[in-house]
Amino acid sequence: MKQVETIKVRNLTTGYRNSKGDKCVTRCLDASLYPGELTCLLGPNGAGKSTLLRTLAGFQKPLSGFVEIAGRPLADYSGKDLARTISVVLTEKPLLDNMDVETLVGLGRAPYTGFWGRLSVRDKDAVNNAISLAGIEPLRYRMVQSLSDGERQKVMIAKAFAQETPVIFLDEPTAFLDYPSKVEIMLLLYSFAHKMEKTIFMSTHDLDMAMQLSDRIWLMDKKLGVKTGTHEELIQSGDMELYFDNRGILFDKADGLFKIDLKKKEELRFKSDNI
Numbered sequence: 001m002k003q004v005e006t007i008k009v010r011n012l013t014t015g016y017r018n019s020k021g022d023k024c025v026t027r028c029l030d031a032s033l034y035p036g037e038l039t040c041l042l043g044p045n046g047a048g049k050s051t052l053l054r055t056l057a058g059f060q061k062p063l064s065g066f067v068e069i070a071g072r073p074l075a076d077y078s079g080k081d082l083a084r085t086i087s088v089v090l091t092e093k094p095l096l097d098n099m100d101v102e103t104l105v106g107l108g109r110a111p112y113t114g115f116w117g118r119l120s121v122r123d124k125d126a127v128n129n130a131i132s133l134a135g136i137e138p139l140r141y142r143m144v145q146s147l148s149d150g151e152r153q154k155v156m157i158a159k160a161f162a163q164e165t166p167v168i169f170l171d172e173p174t175a176f177l178d179y180p181s182k183v184e185i186m187l188l189l190y191s192f193a194h195k196m197e198k199t200i201f202m203s204t205h206d207l208d209m210a211m212q213l214s215d216r217i218w219l220m221d222k223k224l225g226v227k228t229g230t231h232e233e234l235i236q237s238g239d240m241e242l243y244f245d246n247r248g249i250l251f252d253k254a255d256g257l258f259k260i261d262l263k264k265k266e267e268l269r270f271k272s273d274n275i
Contacts (some may be wrong), residue, residue: 005068005083006167006199007056012065014048014055023061029065031218031228033201034068035166038193040210041219042105044242049203056201057169058082070166083111087160089170091153097145101155105130106146108162127162132253133192134158150181157188168192170202174209180234182206186213207244207258220245231256 007029015024025048035038041049054060056067058074067074069085075083082094087108095196096104108130109123119127131137132153138152139147147155153173160168163219170189186206193200204210209218211231219227227239236238241251 003034007033007201008066008068008071009056010066010068012055012067013063014051014060015063015065016051026220029226031226033167033199034216035199036194036197037201037215038190038200038213039216039218040214041201041218041220042205042207042210047220047222049220053088053169053203057086057088057090080111081162083165085165085166085168086169087163089153089156089160089168089173090118091141091172091175099144099145101136101139101142101147102127102131105156105158105162108159108164111163118223126164130158130162133161134188134227141208142173148185150177153177153181153185155186157185161192165217167199167201168198172203172205174204174206182209190214207249211256211258253262254274 008017009029012026014022014026014029015022017023018047019069020244028053041052043049047211053061055072058077069077076257078156106123106127109119109126110117113119113123131140133155134152136151136158139151139155142151142188144155157170157173160170169188173189174185177185186209189200189202192198214231216228216236217231219234224243227234227237227243229237231240235251235253235256241253244258248261249258251257253260
């Protein structure tokens, strides 16, 4: 049975317009995102991952091409419609000191509360459910500025859960976290996608965790463009090796993980010894 896409991208070119002309970042992308899946966007810094996320979220217009969300063109969505369809978690720390966690999570209900922002019983239930799903009940009454980076990130994810959108985009949600916190965040997102049938799309530099936990991967590179598929498909096609070639790491097909290129390490040591 064929899966129905949550988001369909066809012949999409992303980038920026200015007085000197268009600056293209990603060209002619054809790809899809599906409900009940965690999809990871992998690529080096400067490849255009954040630009692609902003374009799909409706924060900036594509240079050309077509984006469809839930069977409807992205261009037809109003700001309110988008806020009820896509929630976004960014890498930047929220500048929301002197606010407790429960209040911050409650901001996720903004698309539903109207001008005054008063939470109804339904809104409060959504906030309580989000706090429970994210496992942050002990943090409920803590002030935001007192949280660790890992705790703050979980709170921002809970805010996205409270928004109750079918789609969640995250821009490097595990950046600056210690390893146990990274694993905890990834497991939380994987579980939420599968249990709640959400479409979750995130950029990340945590290659091995993406390989182990994502349902689908988008590989992104300025020269090579974008390739998508399950990690098995990308391994079999050779794209997983190709996209990370000559960067000091090797992809081991046998165990499906990335490893340091020890030959390159020896070459660098040899050069340094002969300077």
